[in-house]
Amino acid sequence: EVQLVQSGAEVKKPGESLKISCRASGYSFAAYWIGWVRQMPGKGLEWMGIIYPADSDTRYSPSFQGQVTISADKSISTAYLQWSSLKASDTAMYYCARGDGSYYTTPFDYWGQGTLVTVSS
Amino acid sequence: EIVLTQSPDFQSVTPKEKVTITCRASQSIGSSLHWYQQKPDQSPKLLIKFASQSISGVPSRFSGSGSGTDFTLTINSLEAEDAATYYCHQSSSLPPLTFGGGTKVEIK
Numbered sequence: 001e002v003q004l005v006q007s008g009a010e011v012k013k014p015g016e017s018l019k020i021s022c023r024a025s026g027y028s029f030a031a032y033w034i035g036w037v038r039q040m041p042g043k044g045l046e047w048m049g050i051i052y053p054a055d056s057d058t059r060y061s062p063s064f065q066g067q068v069t070i071s072a073d074k075s076i077s078t079a080y081l082q083w084s085s086l087k088a089s090d091t092a093m094y095y096c097a098r099g100d101g102s103y104y105t106t107p108f109d110y111w112g113q114g115t116l117v118t119v120s121s
Numbered sequence: 122e123i124v125l126t127q128s129p130d131f132q133s134v135t136p137k138e139k140v141t142i143t144c145r146a147s148q149s150i151g152s153s154l155h156w157y158q159q160k161p162d163q164s165p166k167l168l169i170k171f172a173s174q175s176i177s178g179v180p181s182r183f184s185g186s187g188s189g190t191d192f193t194l195t196i197n198s199l200e201a202e203d204a205a206t207y208y209c210h211q212s213s214s215l216p217p218l219t220f221g222g223g224t225k226v227e228i229k
Contacts, residue, residue, distance in 0.1 A: 037165075037220075045157075045165065045208055045220040061217030062122070095164055105212040107155035107171075111164040 002026040004034075004096050004112035011118045012086050019082035020115045022096030029077035030054040033099030033106060036070060036081045039114075040092045048094075050104045051079060059104050086119045093117075123147050125209050125221035133227045140196040142224045144209035147190075153213035154192045156185055159223075160205045168207075169194065196226075204228045 007021040022034065035050035049060040053072040060070070072079040079096055094115050097108035124147040134140050144154065152172040157165040167176055169185035172192055182197040196203055209221040 044206075044223045045159075045210075047210075047216070047218045047220060049216070050218075059216045063217065097165075100167075100170065104216075105153065105214075105218065107167055107210065107212060108157075108165075109167050109170075109176075111166070114164055 002098065002110045004098060004110055006094075006096060006112040006115045009116040009118070011120070014086060014088055014119055014121055016086050016119075017082070017084050018086055018117065019080050020094060020117065022079045022081075022112050024077045024079070024098070027098075029072075030074045033101075033104050034072060034079040035097050035099060035104075035108060036068075036079075037095045037097060037108075038064075038092045039095065048081070050099060052104070053079065057104075086117075088119050088121075090117060091119050122217060123150060123211055123214055123219055125211055125219055127207075127209060127221035127224050129224060130222070131225045131227070133229050134199050135229045136201055137198050140199050140203075140226060142194045142196075142207055142209075142226075144187075144192045144194070144221050145190055146192075146211060146213075149189045150211045150213035152188050153211055154185075154187065155210045155212065156183075156194045157208045157210060158203075158205045159208065165208065199226075199228070201228050 036048040038046040048064045051058045053074045096112040098110040099106035100109040156169040159165040
């Protein structure tokens with residue numbers, strides 16, 4: 001059974017750093033793209049970026065390029081999303097999701113449960 | 122960036138009614154359009170991929186159609202459990218692979 005299990009909720013202050021995780025099981029982690037999707041409170045879904053764990057090929061949305069870093073460790077089947085300096089506007093639910101196909105232009109067929117990040121002074 | 126415009130934003134529907142949600146792309150995306158369902162406090166769930174391809178385990182009352190710039194998600198004979206927000210998502214172009222703004226379906 002394919003599963004994506006995300007790390008728990010975080011409460012941080014502006015300016016702090018953060019790395020959240022997404023641990024995959026039930027399939028060959030390196031062979032499928034993993035993407036990250038943001039959902040701000042009461043709002044819609046935003047595609048942030050995606051990584052291919054086999055070779056760490058990463059594509060970012062221009063809106064998030066330079067604001068976050070996506071990475072993956074195929075040895076432990078885990079993808080990461082990190083910030084070096086959080087802002088209050090980063091408060092949101094963040095989902096990881098598996099790409100269905102062999103290229104990054106793919107729908108997401110499995111989703112993690114989400115990680116709520118709250119940034120407040 | 123390709124913009125996806127969904128309509129309507131909100132729909133209140135009685136059970137067994139047919140629901141139609143449209144998604145218009147700002148430029149042609151072939152059939153690279155997917156539909157998701159998100160229930161309150163849940164993760165999104167893939168319903169339809171590549172405009173009309175069904176997904177294993179998704180009830181057959183959900184169907185998709187369209188190509189190019191105009192796409193439709195149809196829910197035949199709506200059930201109470203279908204109350205959710207529905208999103209379209211395009212995977213045609215260079216990043217970002219955008220989502221539509223969502224359509225909230227409420228059961229009367």
